[in-house]
Amino acid sequence: MCLHMMNRVDLAEEGTFDGIGVRIFKPTTPSKELRAGVVYIHGGGWTLLSVDGYDRFTRALAKKTQAIVVSIDYRLAPEHVFPAAFDDCVKATKYFMKNAAAFGVDSSKIGVAGDSAGGNLAMAVSLYFGKENIKPKLNFQGLIYPALQAMDYNLSSYREFDMSMRNTYTPVTKTTMIHYYNLYGFGGDQYVEYFKENTHTTRETKKKYRKLIDPSHLTWKYQMVPDDDNSEENLEIANKVANVILNPYFAPLMATDEELKLLPKTYLITAEYDGLRDEGMILGHRLRRINHPLNYKHWDGVEHGFMIYSFYDSYKSGLEHLSSYIKEVST
Numbered sequence: 001m002c003l004h005m006m007n008r009v010d011l012a013e014e015g016t017f018d019g020i021g022v023r024i025f026k027p028t029t030p031s032k033e034l035r036a037g038v039v040y041i042h043g044g045g046w047t048l049l050s051v052d053g054y055d056r057f058t059r060a061l062a063k064k065t066q067a068i069v070v071s072i073d074y075r076l077a078p079e080h081v082f083p084a085a086f087d088d089c090v091k092a093t094k095y096f097m098k099n100a101a102a103f104g105v106d107s108s109k110i111g112v113a114g115d116s117a118g119g120n121l122a123m124a125v126s127l128y129f130g131k132e133n134i135k136p137k138l139n140f141q142g143l144i145y146p147a148l149q150a151m152d153y154n155l156s157s158y159r160e161f162d163m164s165m166r167n168t169y170t171p172v173t174k175t176t177m178i179h180y181y182n183l184y185g186f187g188g189d190q191y192v193e194y195f196k197e198n199t200h201t202t203r204e205t206k207k208k209y210r211k212l213i214d215p216s217h218l219t220w221k222y223q224m225v226p227d228d229d230n231s232e233e234n235l236e237i238a239n240k241v242a243n244v245i246l247n248p249y250f251a252p253l254m255a256t257d258e259e260l261k262l263l264p265k266t267y268l269i270t271a272e273y274d275g276l277r278d279e280g281m282i283l284g285h286r287l288r289r290i291n292h293p294l295n296y297k298h299w300d301g302v303e304h305g306f307m308i309y310s311f312y313d314s315y316k317s318g319l320e321h322l323s324s325y326i327k328e329v330s331t
Contacts, residue, residue: 011059017095020088021073023051024103025062034106036067036139036330039093041125043116043308045180046077046085057308057319064323067330068105070096074121078187082250085184089121090128097136109330111140111264113322115307116172116276117180119146123252123263130262140329142267142322144307148253148279150181150245152206152213153198156222157277172275172304185244191237199234200241206231209246212254217285218278253279257290265293267325269318273303295325 013024027035038061042054051058051071062069074088093112100107114122119142126141128134153174162174178195182188194200215224248255266287270280284296299306299314307318 011062012055017070017072017092020092020095021051022092023055023058023071023073025059025069025071026104027062027066027068029066031066031104034101035104035109036065036326037096037100037103037105037107037110038062038065038067038069038142038326039089039096039110039112039122039125040069040071041074041089041112041114041118041121042071043114043118043305044076045176046082046117046120046184047180048076054308056310060310060319061323061326064319065326065330067326068103077184081183081187082185082244082247085121086124086128086249089125093125093129093138094134097134097138107136109139110136111142111326111329112138113140113142113144113267113326114146115144116304117147117184119143120148120252122146123148124249126263127248127252127255127259130264131259138264140265140267140326141263142326143280143283144269144322145271145274145276145280145304146252146268146283147177147180147276148283149213149251150185150195151201151209151251151254153178153195154224155213155215155278156218156224157279158275161273161275170271170273170275170303170305174275177275181245185250186241191241194234194237197232199232200237201245202233202235202238203231205238205242205246209254212256212286213279213282215278215282217282219281222278222281253283257286260286260292261290263287263292265329266295267322268294268296269307269322270296270298271302271304271306272298272300276304297321 058071074085112122158174287294306314
C-alpha cells in the first residue's frame with residue numbers, strides 16, 4: 001500500500017494514492033461496519049486553491065456524513081494542462097476504490113463529488129468509470145454548480161453575468177470562465193478573444209452539438225433561440241481547439257445521452273447568480289429526459305461558491321442537503 005502517513009491532525013491524514021496527494025478525513029466516532037466513502041475534488045477554475053482551502057468544508061462533510069472523505073490535491077493549470085487534473089483524479093479514485101477496505105470503507109458505497117471545476121472533474125471521472133466499465137462502480141456523483149461546457153458562451157446566464165451592472169453578483173462570469181477554460185485546456189490566453197466572440201467553434205459544430213447544449217431545455221425565463229446558421233466562425237482557431245473542447249472528459253456536457261446513461265446516480269446543485277447556472281440546468285433536463293436517477297436542487301438568491309462560504313446561512317443548509325443525500329444513498 002502506497003499510503004504515506006504524516007502530520008496527523010484531528011480527523012485528517014495526509015497521504016498519496018498512486019502518487020497523487022490526498023487528504024483523508026476520518027470520523028472519530030467508532031463504527032463496527034464499513035463506512036461510506038466520498039472522493040471530493042475541489043474547485044478553483046483548475047488553476048487555484050487546494051485541499052487546504054477546502055479543509056473546513058471537507059472536514060465538516062466527513063463529520064456530517066460519518067463517511068471517509070478523500071480530498072484530492074490534483075495538479076493545477078496552466079503549468080499542467082488537460083488532461084493532467086483529470087488523470088490525477090481518475091488515478092486517486094481508482095486507488096481508493098481498490099483499497100477501500102484498508103480504510104474501513106465499503107467499496108460499493110464510494111461516490112465522487114466536487115464543486116465548480118471540481119464538479120467538472122467529478123463528472124469526468126464518473127464518465128470514465130462508466131465508459132471503461134470499471135469495477136466496483138461508483139455509488140453516486142455529486143455535482144455542485146459544475147462547469148460543464150466550453151462550446152457556447154451565449155447562454156443566458158453568461159450574458160446576464162457579463163454585464164458590468166450584474167457581474168458583482170457572482171465570481172463566475174463569461175469572461176472569468178473563458179480565462180479558466182483556456183488556462184486549463186491550452187495553458188495560456190492565446191484563444192481567449194475568439195472564445196469571447198464565440199467564434200472558436202464553426203457553424204457546423206454548433207449545429208451538430210446543439211442538442212447537447214440546447215437552451216430550450218431551460219426554465220422559460222432563461223430560454224433563448226440560438227442563431228447557429230448565422231453565427232461567426234474562425235476556422236483556423238476552431239480546428240485548433242475542437243479536439244479539446246468537444247472531449248467529454250474536458251467538457252462533460254458534450255457526452256451523448258448513451259454516455260450519460262452510464263453515470264452513477266446523480267446529485268446536482270445550481271445557483272441563481274452564477275454564469276454556470278444554465279449549463280447545470282441543461283444537464284438536469286437531459287438526465288431527467290433519459291430517466292436517470294437524479295436529485296436536483298436549484299438554489300434561488302445565492303451566488304456561485306455559496307457551498308464553501310461558511311459565513312452564509314446557505315452554507316449550512318447546503319451542507320446539510322448534500323450530507324443527507326450521501327447518507328441516504330449509502331444505506
